[in-house]
Amino acid sequence: MKNTSNCYNKHLDLSKRIKIEKGIEEKRSFSSIANEINKSARTISYEVLRNRNIEYCSSWAGKFKVCEKTSKPPYVCNACPSRKGCRKTRYYYYAEDAQGKYERLRSESRKGIDMTSTEFKHLNDIVSNEIKNGHSFSMIIRNHKDEFPIGKRTLYNYVENGYLDIINLDLPRKVRYKKRKHNNSNISKKDTKIRINRTYEDFKDYVKYYNDNDFNTNIVEMDTVEGIKGESVLLTLLWRNSNFMVAHLLNEKTSDAVSQFMCFLKALLGYETFHELFPIILTDNGVEFSRPDIIENNGNHVYPTKVFYCDPGHSEQKGKIENNHEYIRRFISKGNSFDNFDQNDINLMMNHINSVKRDSLDGDNPIYLMNEFLPTKFKNYFNIKEIEQKDIILKDKLFDYKKKK
Numbered sequence: 001m002k003n004t005s006n007c008y009n010k011h012l013d014l015s016k017r018i019k020i021e022k023g024i025e026e027k028r029s030f031s032s033i034a035n036e037i038n039k040s041a042r043t044i045s046y047e048v049l050r051n052r053n054i055e056y057c058s059s060w061a062g063k064f065k066v067c068e069k070t071s072k073p074p075y076v077c078n079a080c081p082s083r084k085g086c087r088k089t090r091y092y093y094y095a096e097d098a099q100g101k102y103e104r105l106r107s108e109s110r111k112g113i114d115m116t117s118t119e120f121k122h123l124n125d126i127v128s129n130e131i132k133n134g135h136s137f138s139m140i141i142r143n144h145k146d147e148f149p150i151g152k153r154t155l156y157n158y159v160e161n162g163y164l165d166i167i168n169l170d171l172p173r174k175v176r177y178k179k180r181k182h183n184n185s186n187i188s189k190k191d192t193k194i195r196i197n198r199t200y201e202d203f204k205d206y207v208k209y210y211n212d213n214d215f216n217t218n219i220v221e222m223d224t225v226e227g228i229k230g231e232s233v234l235l236t237l238l239w240r241n242s243n244f245m246v247a248h249l250l251n252e253k254t255s256d257a258v259s260q261f262m263c264f265l266k267a268l269l270g271y272e273t274f275h276e277l278f279p280i281i282l283t284d285n286g287v288e289f290s291r292p293d294i295i296e297n298n299g300n301h302v303y304p305t306k307v308f309y310c311d312p313g314h315s316e317q318k319g320k321i322e323n324n325h326e327y328i329r330r331f332i333s334k335g336n337s338f339d340n341f342d343q344n345d346i347n348l349m350m351n352h353i354n355s356v357k358r359d360s361l362d363g364d365n366p367i368y369l370m371n372e373f374l375p376t377k378f379k380n381y382f383n384i385k386e387i388e389q390k391d392i393i394l395k396d397k398l399f400d401y402k403k404k405k
Helices: 014-025 030-037 041-051 095-109 117-132 137-143 152-160 200-212 255-269 271-277 292-296 315-331 343-354 366-373 376-381 396-403
Strands: 053-055 090-092 219-226 233-239 244-250 280-283 306-309
Touching: 014 030, 014 041, 014 095, 030 041, 041 095, 117 137, 137 152, 200 280, 200 306, 219 315, 233 255, 233 315, 244 255, 244 315, 244 343, 244 366, 255 271, 255 292, 255 376, 280 315, 292 306, 315 343, 315 396, 343 366, 343 396
Parallel strands: 219 280, 280 306
Antiparallel strands: 053 090, 219 233, 233 244
C-alpha cells in the first residue's frame, strides 16, 4: 500500500523530478511514477504540464501544428518513437530545467511586500516613528505583534530594498558595528598586589563554589563610561541575572571617587543590605578600581563583598555591561561631556534603558525582573520607575527639555 503521509506537505526536489523524467522515458504511467516518489498522480500531471518545454518545428508549415498525443498523458514527446522526424510542435520534460523554473519562481515569490498599500502605510508609519525614538526592530515587533505578523529579517530586507522611510543610518546598531581589532601581542598577566586572589580564575572558582552548593547570589559587573578625558564620568553597575543597570555621575575618574560612592551606598543601605545587593563584583583593571579593600569591607559582623578583576585586555569577560553601554551612547555619544548633565538626567536615561524588553530576558525588561529585590532607599536614590513601552525614547531627544530651559 502506498504511503501518502507526506504527499501534500513537501515540494518536489531535483531527485524526484529526475525520477519523473526517467519514468516518462520508460513509458510508465503517472500512477506508477507517483507511487515511486510518494506523491499523487495529479501532482505528476501538474508538474509535467507546468514545466514542459516547447520546441517548434523548423519548417514554416509545421511550426504551429500541434500533435494530438500531447493533449493527454504523458503530455510530452520524451518517449515518442516518431519525434525525430516529426514536423509538429513538440514538448519535452527535463528535470533540471523544471528544477530551475521552480527555484526562480520561489525566489521571485519572496520578493516585494505581501500586504495591501493601506497595511504597508500603517507599518511604515509605526516603524518610522519608533525608530526616531531609538527603538530597535525587536522592540517594534514586540510592541505591535498583533498588528503586523512579520519578523526582524523582513524589516531589515524592507530597509535594504528602500521600501521604508528610513535608511540604515537611522537604525540604532546596524551601522555602528565594525570589525574588532584583535591584539595578537602577548599581554602581560603579571598580577599586581591588589589582584592577588582576585583574578578572573579566582572569580570562576568562587562562582562555581556557590553553584555547586546551590547558593543563589548576585553577580554585579562594574565599569565606568567616559565622556571627555579629565571630566566627569559615569560609574555603572549591572546585575547579570536581570541586565538591570544603574549609573552614578562621578566628578572624576579616580579610586577615591569610586570608593566614596560605594561607602555612601553602604551608609544608605546598611552593611547587610549592601552585601545582599553586592555580594560579588567583577570589574576591570582601571585605576579607579584600585581600592578593592574599601569596597569589600562590610564591617566586623557582615561577610565582605568579593571584588574580582577581569584578565588584562579581556573586557569581554564582563560583556553584559559592555553591551549595555551601547544604550548610553545612543543618548550621549563618545567625546561629549557628562558635565552638562546631573544625576536626575542620568536616572531618567537609565529608566528608559531598563524599561526596554529584551529577547535575552524572554520578553521581560530589567526593571520588572529586579524591582522586587531592590531596597526602597536604593530605588528612591536612583528614582527607579518603569516607562511604558510606547513612551520609551532611546535617543538624545530625551534631553530636549534641557534645551528649552
